[in-house]
Amino acid sequence: MADASTGRWQPRPHPPLGAHDVHVWRVPLDDASRAESYWTLLDDDERKRAVRFVRDVHRRRFIAAHGALRSILAGYVDAEPTALAFVSGEHGKPALRDATGHPPVEFNLSHSDDLALVAVARARPVGVDLERWSEVEHLELAERFFSPGERRALRALAHAPDLVEAGFFAAWTRKEAYLKATGHGITRGLHHFDVALAPGEPARLIADRFDAQAAVRWAMFALDPAPGYSAALVVASPVTEVLQLSV
Ligand SMILES: CC(C)(COP(=O)(O)OP(=O)(O)OC[C@H]1O[C@@H](n2cnc3c(N)ncnc32)[C@H](O)[C@@H]1OP(=O)(O)O)[C@@H](O)C(=O)NCCC(=O)NCCS
Known part of the structure:
Protein backbone atom coordinates (compact mmCIF):
# COMPACT_ATOMS: atom_id res chain seq x y z
CA MET A 1 0.00 0.00 0.00
CA PRO A 125 -10.13 6.81 11.73
CA VAL A 126 -6.48 7.71 11.32
CA GLY A 127 -3.35 7.31 13.42
CA VAL A 128 0.12 8.76 12.97
CA ASP A 129 3.33 8.25 14.91
CA LEU A 130 6.68 9.98 14.75
CA GLU A 131 9.87 9.10 16.62
CA ARG A 132 13.26 10.75 16.56
CA TRP A 133 15.92 8.09 16.60
CA SER A 134 17.69 7.87 19.96
CA GLU A 135 20.34 5.61 21.37
CA VAL A 136 18.38 2.78 22.95
CA GLU A 137 18.97 -0.96 23.26
CA HIS A 138 16.92 -1.96 20.25
CA LEU A 139 16.91 -5.72 20.66
CA GLU A 140 16.26 -5.48 24.41
CA LEU A 141 13.35 -3.08 23.97
CA ALA A 142 11.97 -5.25 21.19
CA GLU A 143 11.90 -8.20 23.62
CA ARG A 144 9.54 -6.17 25.81
CA PHE A 145 7.33 -4.46 23.25
CA PHE A 146 7.34 -6.42 19.99
CA SER A 147 5.46 -9.59 19.01
CA PRO A 148 7.39 -12.88 18.59
CA GLY A 149 7.29 -12.51 14.78
CA GLU A 150 8.59 -8.93 14.94
CA ARG A 151 11.39 -9.97 17.29
CA ARG A 152 12.42 -12.74 14.88
CA ALA A 153 12.41 -10.27 11.97
CA LEU A 154 14.54 -7.81 13.95
CA ARG A 155 17.01 -10.47 15.12
CA ALA A 156 17.47 -11.52 11.48
CA LEU A 157 19.06 -8.09 10.92
CA ALA A 158 21.50 -8.43 13.84
CA HIS A 159 24.52 -8.70 11.50
CA ALA A 160 24.05 -4.99 10.63
CA PRO A 161 23.44 -2.61 13.59
CA ASP A 162 22.17 0.18 11.32
CA LEU A 163 19.50 -2.15 9.91
CA VAL A 164 18.48 -3.15 13.44
CA GLU A 165 18.07 0.52 14.34
CA ALA A 166 16.05 1.30 11.19
CA GLY A 167 13.92 -1.84 11.63
CA PHE A 168 13.31 -1.06 15.28
CA PHE A 169 12.04 2.50 14.69
CA ALA A 170 10.06 1.38 11.64
CA ALA A 171 8.26 -1.25 13.72
CA TRP A 172 7.84 1.03 16.73
CA THR A 173 6.17 3.83 14.74
CA ARG A 174 4.02 1.38 12.74
CA LYS A 175 2.80 -0.28 15.91
CA GLU A 176 2.07 3.05 17.58
CA ALA A 177 0.30 4.41 14.50
CA TYR A 178 -1.96 1.34 14.44
CA LEU A 179 -2.74 1.66 18.16
CA LYS A 180 -3.49 5.34 17.65
CA ALA A 181 -5.68 4.72 14.60
CA THR A 182 -7.85 2.21 16.46
CA GLY A 183 -7.82 4.56 19.46
CA HIS A 184 -7.11 1.65 21.82
CA GLY A 185 -3.64 2.89 22.76
CA ILE A 186 -1.81 0.21 24.72
CA THR A 187 -4.95 -0.98 26.53
CA ARG A 188 -4.90 -4.31 24.60
CA GLY A 189 -1.14 -4.72 24.81
CA LEU A 190 1.38 -4.68 21.99
CA HIS A 191 1.98 -8.35 21.27
CA HIS A 192 -1.27 -9.34 19.55
CA PHE A 193 -0.39 -7.88 16.15
CA ASP A 194 2.55 -7.94 13.75
CA VAL A 195 3.88 -5.25 11.44
CA ALA A 196 6.42 -5.62 8.63
CA LEU A 197 9.78 -4.11 9.57
CA ALA A 198 12.42 -5.50 7.20
CA PRO A 199 14.30 -2.94 5.09
CA GLY A 200 12.82 -2.69 1.60
CA GLU A 201 9.58 -4.38 2.65
CA PRO A 202 6.55 -2.07 2.34
CA ALA A 203 4.95 -0.95 5.58
CA ARG A 204 2.05 -3.28 6.31
CA LEU A 205 -0.05 -4.67 9.13
CA ILE A 206 0.56 -8.41 8.77
CA ALA A 207 -2.08 -9.66 11.22
CA ASP A 208 -3.98 -8.81 14.39
CA ARG A 209 -4.98 -11.85 16.44
CA PHE A 210 -7.93 -9.90 17.93
CA ASP A 211 -9.29 -8.90 14.51
CA ALA A 212 -9.11 -11.34 11.59
CA GLN A 213 -10.04 -8.60 9.09
CA ALA A 214 -7.54 -6.02 10.37
CA ALA A 215 -4.97 -6.48 7.61
CA VAL A 216 -7.57 -5.58 4.96
CA ARG A 217 -9.39 -3.05 7.11
CA TRP A 218 -6.34 -0.87 7.74
CA ALA A 219 -3.80 0.64 5.34
CA MET A 220 -0.31 1.36 6.68
CA PHE A 221 2.29 3.70 5.21
CA ALA A 222 5.87 4.56 6.10
CA LEU A 223 6.59 8.30 6.06
CA ASP A 224 9.96 9.99 5.84
CA PRO A 225 9.55 13.37 7.55
CA ALA A 226 13.24 14.27 8.12
CA PRO A 227 16.64 12.64 8.55
CA GLY A 228 16.92 10.87 11.89
CA TYR A 229 13.16 10.35 12.27
CA SER A 230 10.87 7.44 11.52
CA ALA A 231 7.14 7.87 11.07
CA ALA A 232 4.11 5.84 10.08
CA LEU A 233 0.50 6.41 9.16
CA VAL A 234 -2.44 4.03 9.56
CA VAL A 235 -5.89 4.74 8.15
CA ALA A 236 -9.05 2.75 7.49
CA SER A 237 -8.99 1.35 3.93
CA PRO A 238 -9.42 2.13 1.10
CA VAL A 239 -6.99 4.99 0.55
CA THR A 240 -6.54 6.73 -2.80
CA GLU A 241 -3.85 9.25 -1.94
CA VAL A 242 -1.60 10.25 0.97
CA LEU A 243 -0.62 13.86 0.46
CA GLN A 244 2.35 15.16 2.48
CA LEU A 245 2.12 18.86 3.30
CA SER A 246 4.23 21.33 5.19
CA VAL A 247 3.04 24.32 7.27
C1 LIG B 1 -0.98 8.67 23.27
C2 LIG B 1 -0.30 7.35 23.03
C3 LIG B 1 -1.29 6.44 22.31
C4 LIG B 1 0.89 7.62 22.11
O1 LIG B 1 1.80 8.43 22.77
P1 LIG B 1 3.23 8.83 22.23
O2 LIG B 1 3.66 7.95 21.11
O3 LIG B 1 4.11 8.92 23.40
O4 LIG B 1 3.03 10.31 21.71
P2 LIG B 1 2.61 10.93 20.32
O5 LIG B 1 3.27 12.25 20.26
O6 LIG B 1 2.78 10.01 19.16
O7 LIG B 1 1.04 11.13 20.46
C5 LIG B 1 0.50 11.98 21.42
C6 LIG B 1 -0.79 12.52 20.89
O8 LIG B 1 -1.68 11.47 20.52
C7 LIG B 1 -3.02 11.85 20.78
N1 LIG B 1 -3.61 10.79 21.61
C8 LIG B 1 -3.75 10.72 22.96
N2 LIG B 1 -4.35 9.54 23.28
C9 LIG B 1 -4.57 8.87 22.14
C10 LIG B 1 -5.16 7.60 21.84
N3 LIG B 1 -5.66 6.78 22.76
N4 LIG B 1 -5.23 7.23 20.54
C11 LIG B 1 -4.76 8.03 19.57
N5 LIG B 1 -4.19 9.26 19.79
C12 LIG B 1 -4.09 9.65 21.08
C13 LIG B 1 -2.98 13.22 21.44
O9 LIG B 1 -3.23 14.18 20.44
C14 LIG B 1 -1.54 13.32 21.93
O10 LIG B 1 -1.04 14.62 21.90
P3 LIG B 1 -0.97 15.52 23.24
O11 LIG B 1 -0.46 14.64 24.32
O12 LIG B 1 -0.03 16.63 22.89
O13 LIG B 1 -2.37 15.96 23.46
C15 LIG B 1 0.20 6.76 24.36
O14 LIG B 1 -0.81 6.79 25.29
C16 LIG B 1 0.62 5.32 24.27
O15 LIG B 1 -0.18 4.45 24.26
N6 LIG B 1 1.91 5.08 24.19
C17 LIG B 1 2.45 3.75 24.02
C18 LIG B 1 3.88 3.74 24.42
C19 LIG B 1 4.52 2.42 24.13
O16 LIG B 1 4.74 1.63 25.01
N7 LIG B 1 4.81 2.12 22.86
C20 LIG B 1 5.43 0.92 22.44
C21 LIG B 1 5.37 0.86 20.92
S1 LIG B 1 6.00 -0.61 20.27
Missing part, protein backbone atom coordinates in the same frame (compact mmCIF):
# COMPACT_ATOMS: atom_id res chain seq x y z
CA ALA A 2 2.97 2.31 0.50
CA ASP A 3 2.84 3.41 -3.16
CA ALA A 4 -0.31 5.50 -2.58
CA SER A 5 1.92 8.10 -0.91
CA THR A 6 2.57 11.13 -3.12
CA GLY A 7 4.27 14.48 -2.75
CA ARG A 8 7.21 15.46 -0.58
CA TRP A 9 6.04 17.76 2.19
CA GLN A 10 4.80 20.52 -0.10
CA PRO A 11 4.19 23.94 1.50
CA ARG A 12 0.76 24.75 0.10
CA PRO A 13 -2.61 25.86 1.46
CA HIS A 14 -5.28 23.30 2.21
CA PRO A 15 -6.00 21.28 -0.94
CA PRO A 16 -9.41 19.54 -1.13
CA LEU A 17 -9.59 16.41 1.03
CA GLY A 18 -11.37 13.63 -0.87
CA ALA A 19 -13.32 10.88 0.89
CA HIS A 20 -10.45 8.41 0.44
CA ASP A 21 -7.54 10.82 0.84
CA VAL A 22 -5.29 11.42 3.82
CA HIS A 23 -3.33 14.59 4.35
CA VAL A 24 -0.26 14.53 6.61
CA TRP A 25 1.14 17.89 7.72
CA ARG A 26 4.70 18.30 8.92
CA VAL A 27 5.07 20.96 11.62
CA PRO A 28 8.47 22.28 12.79
CA LEU A 29 8.12 22.99 16.52
CA ASP A 30 11.05 25.36 17.03
CA ASP A 31 9.83 28.12 14.70
CA ALA A 32 10.07 31.17 17.01
CA SER A 33 8.26 33.44 14.52
CA ARG A 34 4.98 31.62 15.11
CA ALA A 35 5.23 31.00 18.87
CA GLU A 36 3.21 34.01 20.03
CA SER A 37 0.40 33.61 17.53
CA TYR A 38 0.03 29.92 18.41
CA TRP A 39 -0.45 30.76 22.11
CA THR A 40 -3.43 32.98 21.25
CA LEU A 41 -5.14 30.04 19.52
CA LEU A 42 -5.18 27.73 22.55
CA ASP A 43 -8.13 27.22 24.90
CA ASP A 44 -7.91 27.17 28.70
CA ASP A 45 -7.27 23.43 28.93
CA GLU A 46 -4.42 23.56 26.42
CA ARG A 47 -2.89 26.57 28.20
CA LYS A 48 -3.13 24.77 31.55
CA ARG A 49 -1.33 21.77 30.05
CA ALA A 50 1.29 24.06 28.49
CA VAL A 51 2.20 25.85 31.71
CA ARG A 52 2.71 22.54 33.52
CA PHE A 53 5.87 21.79 31.50
CA VAL A 54 8.97 22.39 33.61
CA ARG A 55 11.31 23.09 30.71
CA ASP A 56 10.72 26.06 28.39
CA VAL A 57 11.58 24.09 25.30
CA HIS A 58 8.91 21.48 26.03
CA ARG A 59 6.31 24.17 26.74
CA ARG A 60 7.11 25.99 23.49
CA ARG A 61 6.89 22.79 21.48
CA PHE A 62 3.56 21.81 23.04
CA ILE A 63 2.14 25.26 22.22
CA ALA A 64 3.45 25.03 18.65
CA ALA A 65 2.03 21.53 18.13
CA HIS A 66 -1.42 22.42 19.45
CA GLY A 67 -1.53 25.85 17.81
CA ALA A 68 -0.59 24.31 14.47
CA LEU A 69 -3.12 21.52 14.97
CA ARG A 70 -5.90 24.11 15.43
CA SER A 71 -4.78 26.13 12.37
CA ILE A 72 -4.61 23.02 10.20
CA LEU A 73 -7.99 21.63 11.27
CA ALA A 74 -9.68 25.04 10.92
CA GLY A 75 -8.76 25.03 7.24
CA TYR A 76 -10.80 21.86 6.70
CA VAL A 77 -13.93 22.78 8.64
CA ASP A 78 -14.31 26.41 7.63
CA ALA A 79 -14.05 27.75 11.19
CA GLU A 80 -11.70 29.94 13.18
CA PRO A 81 -8.95 27.96 14.95
CA THR A 82 -10.15 29.30 18.31
CA ALA A 83 -13.71 28.08 17.63
CA LEU A 84 -12.70 24.41 17.55
CA ALA A 85 -13.56 22.20 20.51
CA PHE A 86 -12.22 18.74 21.22
CA VAL A 87 -13.56 15.64 22.91
CA SER A 88 -11.71 12.55 24.09
CA GLY A 89 -12.57 8.98 23.10
CA GLU A 90 -12.83 6.14 25.59
CA HIS A 91 -9.05 5.70 25.70
CA GLY A 92 -8.14 9.34 25.31
CA LYS A 93 -8.04 9.72 21.53
CA PRO A 94 -8.89 13.37 20.77
CA ALA A 95 -11.55 14.18 18.15
CA LEU A 96 -13.27 17.34 17.00
CA ARG A 97 -16.53 18.01 18.84
CA ASP A 98 -19.43 18.28 16.49
CA ALA A 99 -23.08 18.95 17.34
CA THR A 100 -24.24 16.24 14.89
CA GLY A 101 -22.03 13.57 16.47
CA HIS A 102 -20.23 13.14 13.11
CA PRO A 103 -17.09 15.28 13.06
CA PRO A 104 -16.38 16.54 9.52
CA VAL A 105 -12.77 15.38 9.71
CA GLU A 106 -10.82 12.96 11.86
CA PHE A 107 -7.25 13.64 12.82
CA ASN A 108 -4.29 12.43 14.82
CA LEU A 109 -1.24 14.22 16.18
CA SER A 110 2.24 12.98 16.98
CA HIS A 111 5.25 14.91 18.22
CA SER A 112 8.85 13.97 18.83
CA ASP A 113 11.62 16.38 19.70
CA ASP A 114 11.36 19.41 17.36
CA LEU A 115 8.86 18.01 14.85
CA ALA A 116 5.16 17.12 14.79
CA LEU A 117 2.91 15.40 12.27
CA VAL A 118 -0.83 15.95 11.94
CA ALA A 119 -2.82 13.44 9.86
CA VAL A 120 -6.30 14.40 8.64
CA ALA A 121 -8.91 12.18 6.95
CA ARG A 122 -12.60 12.46 6.21
CA ALA A 123 -14.96 10.28 8.26
CA ARG A 124 -12.41 7.51 8.79
